[in-house]
Amino acid sequence: QQQVKQSPQSLIVQKGGISIINCAYENTAFDYFPWYQQFPGKGPALLIAIRPDVSEKKEGRFTISFNKSAKQFSLHIMDSQPGDSATYFCAGENAGNNRKLIWGLGTSLAVNP
Amino acid sequence: DAGITQSPRHKVTETGTPVTLRCHQTENHRYMYWYRQDPGHGLRLIHYSYGVKDTDKGEVSDGYSVSRSKTEDFLLTLESATSSQTSVYFCAISEGGLGETQYFGPGTRLLVL
Numbered sequence A: 001q002q003q004v005k006q007s008p009q010s011l012i013v014q015k016g017g018i019s020i021i022n023c024a025y026e027n028t029a030f031d032y033f034p035w036y037q038q039f040p041g042k043g044p045a046l047l048i049a050i051r052p053d054v055s056e057k058k059e060g061r062f063t064i065s066f067n068k069s070a071k072q073f074s075l076h077i078m079d080s081q082p083g084d085s086a087t088y089f090c091a092g093e094n095a096g097n098n099r100k101l102i103w104g105l106g107t108s109l110a111v112n113p
Numbered sequence B: 001d002a003g004i005t006q007s008p009r010h011k012v013t014e015t016g017t018p019v020t021l022r023c024h025q026t027e028n029h030r031y032m033y034w035y036r037q038d039p040g041h042g043l044r045l046i047h048y049s050y051g052v053k054d055t056d057k058g059e060v061s062d063g064y065s066v067s068r069s070k071t072e073d074f075l076l077t078l079e080s081a082t083s084s085q086t087s088v089y090f091c092a093i094s095e096g097g098l099g100e101t102q103y104f105g106p107g108t109r110l111l112v113l
Helices: none
Strands: A004-007 A010-014 A019-025 A033-038 A045-050 A056-059 A062-067 A072-077 A086-092 A107-112 B004-007 B010-013 B019-025 B031-038 B042-051 B054-057 B064-070 B073-078 B087-094 B108-112
Touching: A004 A086, A010 A019, A019 A086, A019 A107, A033 A062, A045 A056, A045 A062, A045 A072, A072 A086, B004 B087, B010 B019, B019 B031, B019 B087, B019 B108, B031 B064, B031 B073, B042 B064, B042 B073, B054 B064, B073 B087
Parallel strands: A010 A107, B010 B108
Antiparallel strands: A004 A019, A019 A072, A033 A045, A033 A086, A056 A062, A062 A072, A086 A107, B004 B019, B019 B073, B031 B042, B031 B087, B042 B054, B064 B073, B087 B108
């Protein structure tokens, strides 16, 4: 059973455009929501994360928007660049689950020059 | 890759043979994880450890065992490799508190013929 649903599966964006990836979760006990970025041949690396006490977090061109009532969160990449081409994973974690992340299935982003 | 090494990086083996993958960290982090990554399935947790000799199963643990006799080493053993275990295997570490980043190793690409 998948507790974090991620969409779209793949995304193509033109350089300078906005990339938007969405995730929905089921477990209301989740209290930490990270996004990881993975380049081909590499392991995932933390990109940005949010806790449910805020509705938005921004780091440079990357923003997480969080809607607690809808149990949804999204990643926005502003001014998308070819170097942003990667696979992005959302995840959820709750304190009672012994530090296990529940992962979405990933979104493959391609930014065309 | 945050002081995490995985060995071997590539391995080809035959069905029915035992295989051991090693994860070594120099960060002294408490938690260590083994994931497998397959197209269409994202990252799936195999086993994890929350201390020396303390391990627990993840969502796809059948056919795998782990051991952690030292803080820095976490071994994943495929008891009798099958073709369905062909995958890319990632080790990850974290300090263990809620919201702590998981740091991933470079991965091991395993092909079971």
